[in-house]
Amino acid sequence: MAETRQWQLASRPVGEPTMENFELVTVDRPEPGHDEVLVETLYQSVDPYMRGRMRDAESYAEPWDVGDPMKAGVVGEVVASNADEFEAGDVVTGDLLWAEHAVADADELQRVNPDLGPISTALGVLGMPGVTAYWGLLDVGDPNPGDTVVVSAAAGAVGSVVGQLARINGTRVVGTAGSEEKVDWLTDELGFDAAINYKQTDDLSTAVAEACPDGVDVYFDNVGGPITDAVWPQLNDFARVAVCGQIALYNATEVPTGPRKLAQLIQTRAKVEGLLVSDYQDRWGEALQRLSRFVREDEIRYRENVVDGFENAPDAFLGLFEGENIGKQLVKVSEREA
Incomplete structure (x- = not known):
């Protein structure tokens, strides 16, 4: 055999x-x-x-x-x-x-x-990560033109598509990534308005505040941990947080204290929602049709x-x-x- x-x-x-x-x-x-x-x-x-x-x-x-x-x-x-x-x-x-x-x-x-x-x-981009980005941003994040959208792990398979979809929808897009090469790719090639190298930033909270002078309307969270802590105080009233991943915590041997900073939600009435791409199984084709067109027209790069x-x-x-x-x-x- x-x-x-x-x-x-x-x-x-x-x-x-x-x-x-x-x-x-x-x-x-x-x-x-x-x-x-x-x-x-x-x-x-x-x-x-x-x-x-x-x-x-x-x-x-x-x-x-x-x-x-x-x-x-x-x-x-x-x-x-x-x-x-x-x-x-x-x-x-x-x-x-x-x-x-x-x-x-x-x-x-x-x-x-x-x-x-x-x-x-x-x-x-034309599979699970792309569909996750598509529905996670457009359904859970629900961006409006003029909003500020922050994406963590923005140079990853999901985050890079999220940011470009946010740009296509007329928002200001800010990403976080872990190297200057990634930051340059986000801003120079993908059209992000700003990007933060979290590994080279002494004060992440200040960096997020400076990159988002009008606050944050949508946060697409792929990471959790200190990056999310830095974004949280910048959430605007009725902001939307789409929780897609928590890679900062996946290897933790103890469960971190939390959830933290929930008082911010009382003041802002922000919505925090987790997402699973499997919930959109019956709408997979709809997302792929638009994503493939964006790729063909060079609106989305990967x-x-x-x-x-x-x-x-x-x-x-x-x-x-x-x-x-x-x-x-x-x-x-x-x-x-x-």
Whole structure:
């Protein structure tokens, strides 16, 4: 029987994950059953939310089990199909495994349209991160022309799209990022009005106040922690806060004291709302239609940081917590057959 490789969760990390938490194993390549499809991975996504899945059930609602393969967004090519919807050679995307090959039910896959953009974008600007940005900003954040929108982790896959959508909607856009290269990309290429390098700022609260002289109407929070603390006092009356991620806290070994500064909400009557992209599953196509048009018309630009080689998938994931990536972090696993 043919073989394939997969990454399994070897142990639960304490604090920041390390290579010791991953194990690369060789297994028999699975065969598709009734209404199933065998997919060869072309690109695999790595995302900050995966850190939560590495926790135990007491800490996270849907953890991965130790000894099991982890899951990831994948763009792949159909190798074999027992489903009417797909045939060999189709390019599909879905939430599959950290694996070179995986079997999925047909209803768990979506066909990738290469006319919309490079197939890798189905994991980035034209995939889950882009749709998260679209509905998180436009539905939860609800920006109005003239508003000030602040985006944390603004050079990431979600934040970079949020900021550009906010610009398209006529707002003043301020982003936070962790390097001068990222700050320059935000302001020079993506059209942000201002950007703050939080790693080089002695007084983050003052930096946010100076970048937002009229206060903050919408805060798209990908980070939490000190950056959110700095934004909070600048919230205007009836501001909207969309909580998408908390990467500053994902590796914490103790739960930080909080929630903090809630008195500010009494004064401002600001709204704080968490968001899950799965809540917008039935509106996915609507978002992709507009996002693809914005990309074609160069209204939205994107970057992909592609790590080559399936064996390097954990390194790509760990790099997220070092702030190495600009845009979407991907692993290139294999080439599509001509």
